[in-house]
Amino acid sequence: MPRVCNHGPVPIVVQKFGGSSVADAEKIRRCAQRAFDARQAGQDVVVVVSAMGKTTDGLIDLAHEISASPPRREMDQLLAAGEQVSIALAAMALQELGHEAVSLTGAQCGLRTDASFTSARIKSIDRRQIERHLEAGKIVVVAGFQGVDEDGSTTTLGRGGSDTTAVALAAALEADVCEICTDVRGVLTADPRIVPDARLLPEISYEEMFELAALGAQIVAPRAVFLGMKFAVPIHVRHAMLPDTGTMIVQETSTMEQNEVTGVALKNGVGRVTMQDLPLGNGIQATIFDALADAHLFVDDIIQNRVDDARMSITFTADAADLKDARAALQPLVDRIGGRLRVDEDLCRVSAVGVGMRTHSGVAARMFRALEEAPDGPITIENITTSEIKIACILSEADGPRAVRAVHDAFGLGQTAS
Amino acid sequence: MPRVCNHGPVPIVVQKFGGSSVADAEKIRRCAQRAFDARQAGQDVVVVVSAMGKTTDGLIDLAHEISASPPRREMDQLLAAGEQVSIALAAMALQELGHEAVSLTGAQCGLRTDASFTSARIKSIDRRQIERHLEAGKIVVVAGFQGVDEDGSTTTLGRGGSDTTAVALAAALEADVCEICTDVRGVLTADPRIVPDARLLPEISYEEMFELAALGAQIVAPRAVFLGMKFAVPIHVRHAMLPDTGTMIVQETSTMEQNEVTGVALKNGVGRVTMQDLPLGNGIQATIFDALADAHLFVDDIIQNRVDDARMSITFTADAADLKDARAALQPLVDRIGGRLRVDEDLCRVSAVGVGMRTHSGVAARMFRALEEAPDGPITIENITTSEIKIACILSEADGPRAVRAVHDAFGLGQTAS
Numbered sequence: 036m037p038r039v040c041n042h043g044p045v046p047i048v049v050q051k052f053g054g055s056s057v058a059d060a061e062k063i064r065r066c067a068q069r070a071f072d073a074r075q076a077g078q079d080v081v082v083v084v085s086a087m088g089k090t091t092d093g094l095i096d097l098a099h100e101i102s103a104s105p106p107r108r109e110m111d112q113l114l115a116a117g118e119q120v121s122i123a124l125a126a127m128a129l130q131e132l133g134h135e136a137v138s139l140t141g142a143q144c145g146l147r148t149d150a151s152f153t154s155a156r157i158k159s160i161d162r163r164q165i166e167r168h169l170e171a172g173k174i175v176v177v178a179g180f181q182g183v184d185e186d187g188s189t190t191t192l193g194r195g196g197s198d199t200t201a202v203a204l205a206a207a208l209e210a211d212v213c214e215i216c217t218d219v220r221g222v223l224t225a226d227p228r229i230v231p232d233a234r235l236l237p238e239i240s241y242e243e244m245f246e247l248a249a250l251g252a253q254i255v256a257p258r259a260v261f262l263g264m265k266f267a268v269p270i271h272v273r274h275a276m277l278p279d280t281g282t283m284i285v286q287e288t289s290t291m292e293q294n295e296v297t298g299v300a301l302k303n304g305v306g307r308v309t310m311q312d313l314p315l316g317n318g319i320q321a322t323i324f325d326a327l328a329d330a331h332l333f334v335d336d337i338i339q340n341r342v343d344d345a346r347m348s349i350t351f352t353a354d355a356a357d358l359k360d361a362r363a364a365l366q367p368l369v370d371r372i373g374g375r376l377r378v379d380e381d382l383c384r385v386s387a388v389g390v391g392m393r394t395h396s397g398v399a400a401r402m403f404r405a406l407e408e409a410p411d412g413p414i415t416i417e418n419i420t421t422s423e424i425k426i427a428c429i430l431s432e433a434d435g436p437r438a439v440r441a442v443h444d445a446f447g448l449g450q451t452a453s
Numbered sequence: 454m455p456r457v458c459n460h461g462p463v464p465i466v467v468q469k470f471g472g473s474s475v476a477d478a479e480k481i482r483r484c485a486q487r488a489f490d491a492r493q494a495g496q497d498v499v500v501v502v503s504a505m506g507k508t509t510d511g512l513i514d515l516a517h518e519i520s521a522s523p524p525r526r527e528m529d530q531l532l533a534a535g536e537q538v539s540i541a542l543a544a545m546a547l548q549e550l551g552h553e554a555v556s557l558t559g560a561q562c563g564l565r566t567d568a569s570f571t572s573a574r575i576k577s578i579d580r581r582q583i584e585r586h587l588e589a590g591k592i593v594v595v596a597g598f599q600g601v602d603e604d605g606s607t608t609t610l611g612r613g614g615s616d617t618t619a620v621a622l623a624a625a626l627e628a629d630v631c632e633i634c635t636d637v638r639g640v641l642t643a644d645p646r647i648v649p650d651a652r653l654l655p656e657i658s659y660e661e662m663f664e665l666a667a668l669g670a671q672i673v674a675p676r677a678v679f680l681g682m683k684f685a686v687p688i689h690v691r692h693a694m695l696p697d698t699g700t701m702i703v704q705e706t707s708t709m710e711q712n713e714v715t716g717v718a719l720k721n722g723v724g725r726v727t728m729q730d731l732p733l734g735n736g737i738q739a740t741i742f743d744a745l746a747d748a749h750l751f752v753d754d755i756i757q758n759r760v761d762d763a764r765m766s767i768t769f770t771a772d773a774a775d776l777k778d779a780r781a782a783l784q785p786l787v788d789r790i791g792g793r794l795r796v797d798e799d800l801c802r803v804s805a806v807g808v809g810m811r812t813h814s815g816v817a818a819r820m821f822r823a824l825e826e827a828p829d830g831p832i833t834i835e836n837i838t839t840s841e842i843k844i845a846c847i848l849s850e851a852d853g854p855r856a857v858r859a860v861h862d863a864f865g866l867g868q869t870a871s
Contacts, residue, residue: 060518094538100478101542102549109548112556113541116534120512123531124519130527131520138530142560143605164605187561187582 047169047210048073051083051179051201055218056275057121058088060128065276067128069216070174074134079169081208083179083201084125086117107152111181111191115141118178118197126176136174139164141181142189146200148182154193155182160207177204195256202259206266213268215255216275221282222247222254224448225299229436232449236297237280240287243297244270246388246425260284287390295398296389296446301439303432305335305382306355307418308365311348313374315341322368323349330364332357335384336420336427350418352429355380382417383435386427387442399426405445406430406438414438465587465628466491469501469597469619473636474693475539476506478546483694485546487634488592492552497587499626501597501619502543504535525570529599529609533559536596536615544594554592557582559599560607564618566600572611573600578625595622613674620677624684631686633673634693639700640665640672642866643717647854650867654715655698658705661715662688664806664843678702705808713816714807714864719857721850723753723800724773725836726783729766731792733759741767741786748782750775753802754838754845768836770847773798800835801853804845805860817844823863824848824856832856 050073052066066084074080094113098105105113122138129136141148145161168175179197182190192199198215205213222244223233239247241264248257254272263270263284273281291297313319320339327334335352342348353361358378369376392398399421406414406428414437418429430438443449468491470484484502492498512531516523523531540556547554559566563579586593597615600608610617616633623631640662641651657665659682666675672690681688681702691699709715731737738757745752753770760766771779776796787794810816817839824832824846832855836847848856861867 060515063519097478097538097542098545101481101545105545106548109541109544109554109556112544112558113538116537116541119534119537120515120531123527123534124515126527126530127516127519127523130524136527138527140530140607143607189558189561 045079046077047079047081047208048212048214049081049083049201049205049208049210050214050216051197052085052216052275053197053218054085054088054091056216057084057125060124063121063124064128064131066216067125067132069275071129071132071134074174078211080174081165081169081204081210082125082174082176083197083204084118084121084176085179085197086114087121090117090120108188111152112189114191115178115181115189118180122176122178129174129176134174135172136176137168138176138178140178141200142183142187144175144177144204146182146203148184148190148192150184150186150188150190152188152190155184155190157182157192157199157203160203162207165204165208195258198256198259199262202262202266202268202270205268206262210268212271213263214271214273215259216273217254218275219254220274220277220279221272222284222298224297225439225443226301229301229439230299230443230449233443234448234450236282238283238285238288238291239297240291240390241284242287242424243388243390244284246386246422247298247300255284292391292394294389295391295395295401296387296442296448297391298388299439299443299446299448300386300388301435302384302386303435304355305352305384305429305432306358306361307350307352307379307382307429308358308361309348309350309377309379310365310369311375311377312342312346313349313369314372315345315347319372320349322372323365326364326368327361330360332361332364336418338418338420352382352384352418355382381432382429383432384427384429385435385438385442386425387446388425390424392424392426401445402426402428402442405441409437409441411437414441463497464495465497465499465626466630466632467499467501467619467623467626467628468632468634469615470503470634470693471615471636472503472506472509474634475502475543478542481539481542482546482549484634485543485550487693489547489550489552492592496629498592499583499587499622499628500543500592500594501615501622502536502539502594503597503615504532505539508535508538526606529570530607532609533596533599533607536598540594540596547592547594552592553590554594555586556594556596558596559618560601560605562593562595562622564600564621566602566608566610568602568604568606568608570606570608573602573608575600575610575617575621578621580625583622583626613676616674616677617680620680620684620686620688623686624680628686630689631681632689632691633677634691635672636693637672638692638695638697639690640716642715643857643861644719647719647857648717648861648867651861652866652868654700656701656703656706656709657715658709658808659702660705660842661806661808662702664804664840665716665718673702710809710812712807713809713813713819714805714860714866715809716806717857717861717864717866718804718806719853720802720804721853722773723770723802723847723850724776724779725768725770725797725800725847726776726779727766727768727795727797728783728787729793729795730760730764731767731787732790733763733765737790738767740790741783744782744786745779748778750779750782754836756836756838770800770802770836773800799850800847801850802845802847803853803856803860804843805864806843808842810842810844819863820844820846820860823859827855827859829855832859
């Protein structure tokens with residue numbers, strides 16, 4: 036149950052600060068000030084912090100000095116020390132500002148996970164551990180990224196873990212909002228380094244943010260967005276140091292559907308593997324992707340085309356850095372079953388995202404025409420993939436920025452647009 | 454209950470490695486090898502490690518960048534991260550050697566303390582947490598220096614905490630021996646830098662070690678020695694990297710009493726405060742030492758002399774670094790009650806320690822004569838204090854090394870002695 040004061044329930048805010056926001060003592064002090072201000076404004080405040088700056092990288096390097104493949108349980112025990120340092124320092128900074136504060140590790144705040152070390156999934160959160168400190172009037176500082184399994188072993192949540200912790204705590208505490216305090220002003224219609232008149236979005240739907248996050252807009256971890264959607268936690272993306280209004284990630288609203296496209300994302304470093312003239316036949320797809328999984332390679336889009344009655348082609352995209360390993364895994368296979376293997380790098384993916392696509396027709400055509408009629412000459416579309424609220428084109432990496440600007444303009448997303 | 458194999462109970466060894474022994478990946482690897490060898494020799498092995506090298510100092514500096522007097526609970530949360538890093542790395546190194554290993558923080562190994570943050574006292578150890586891993590055939594790596602209070606908060610044990618953890622675990626597990634692996638070969642009759650022919654002591658009693666440890670032989674923390682004595686844990690002081698036999702700290706034996714003096718210790722940086730011509734009267738001593746306690750100053754020896762029917766003098770020794778604070782605390786007091794305050798620095802303490810003193814008479818006289826007849830001229834004794842198994846003289850710091858050599862020779866402690 037939420038706490039109740041004389042005037043009704045006390046609002047709860049969860050504020051998450053990432054590694055770059057707590058990189059040194061001075062920055063930690065500024066994050067503490069932000070939390071302190073929220074508390075002064077009458078909210079119960081739970082702060083979630085990541086490890087300081089490059090701490091995690093330093094610990095990973097140490098582990099690799101000892102072992103080429105460090106055991107995962109010990110890796111988690113090791114990495115969790117990073118956030119333990121930041122929570123203690125953040126709690127000190129809050130007390131220095133004159134407010135009672137208490138730091139809690141993942142285990143201490145009752146964040147239970149499964150035992151999948153290095154990529155654990157949250158099973159439950161014992162909200163009483165945090166609530167008793169809030170009830171005592173304290174600001175609670177929780178270590179992001181980490182939890183504890185049934186056996187009492189320390190676990191970590193993997194990539195984007197601190198965002199996930201913050202949103203999960205907000206859900207468990209029925210918080211009014213989960214603030215992701217970061218080093219950007221909020222979510223923009225495009226990367227402002229590419230599109231100078233990109234506009235700050237005051238709000239965006241979980242679905243759109245999920246697509247944009249997964250597509251390389253490094254603002255909120257996709258897992259956290261998904262969790263926010265599942266438990267209807269409003270996520271507020273704000274700059275950690277500036278008083279900007281930022282972007283609210285919320286349930287889809289009818290106004291949102293008025294815009295066909297909400298934002299345009301660019302992902303560079305996309306590699307592509309094409310297997311042509313494969314024989315049609317059962318199990319070939321499974322054999323291919325088993326081989327990739329065995330080599331621990333991640334695959335993004337998968338496209339399959341039938342060429343004629345006997346042959347098909349399969350294309351997938353992956354990080355360009357993984358192409359060499361992908362070739363090594365697939366060449367023997369293609370040699371055995373027949374076909375040709377082709378690998379391309381220097382590609383990028385330009386995606387237009389918007390819940391309005393569901394109701395507006397012709398969005399795809401408009402995007403393709405924008406690329407065809409781009410200033411400085413037509414842009415060749417290499418591949419196309421779509422989801423319900425996304426259209427993505429694979430292009431030459433050199434054309435990426437030009438393509439983003441063309442699509443951004445075509446859908447009237449800029450500040451100067453009507 | 455100790456584990457039992459076909460040939461009887463499996464011996465348990467607790468091995469403790471200090472910060473300098475785990476200062477980098479290579480050193481951690483060598484400590485792991487030592488533990489691995491003990492396991493291969495058929496023992497159950499529990500490893501206790503400190504934080505790497507100067508980690509703790511670095512964390513303390515960080516805290517002081519944030520707060521001049523960091524809250525103690527958060528200080529403990531912060532510092533405990535240091536050992537968490539070393540245990541994970543040590544467990545990785547053991548697994549790299551091919552042996553199953555598991556790291557446990559203070560909380561995970563069930564080491565319960567009171568809530569005196571930064572100097573907590575051990576209340577209990579839940580030995581089952583470690584035993585279940587030993588029974589599974591694993592080497593257990595435990596974080597020294599840290600525990601958990603009833604509330605689930607992280608605590609630290611203060612100075613010498615890792616030694617204390619090791620001995621306490623050895624007691625709880627009924628281990629056969631607690632090895633303190635350090636950067637010296639064992640306990641010598643004197644500092645070999647001062648006395649070149651100082652001899653390694655194959656064994657020493659707890660009482661003697663306690664006096665020597667407290668007197669500045671920085672080998673085993675006095676608290677740990679006391680705990681070892683209380684629970685009759687044999688403590689084996691060994692070099693972390695060399696295969697030397699080291700020194701066993703054990704219950705006093707009758708052979709030990711044959712030697713009047715076991716070792717000679719030197720402590721430099723001794724300061725002395727003398728309050729002369731104080732009026733005789735009740736409560737003055739309490740007033741003085743209350744004032745020192747309020748100023749958080751530690752006092753070593755206290756000597757009181759009566760001058761005549763109305764006046765007395767009180768002298769105490771303290772770290773020379775604390776003299777300025779001591780003067781500030783005491784001057785107003787002496788001004789008020791009458792008397793004169795005198796502060797001396799540049800002193801040292803030379804102590805002869807041995808359980809044999811109890812049964813041999815004339816030890817004191819022999820020591821004083823050795824100082825009087827020292828080569829290169831007589832040494833002035835400024836103060837004398839004694840305990841049952843110790844005679845200590847306060848001298849000018851410049852005379853310290855000469856005094857140690859003279860006393861060491863006088864009691865025939867050298868390798869070349871008969």
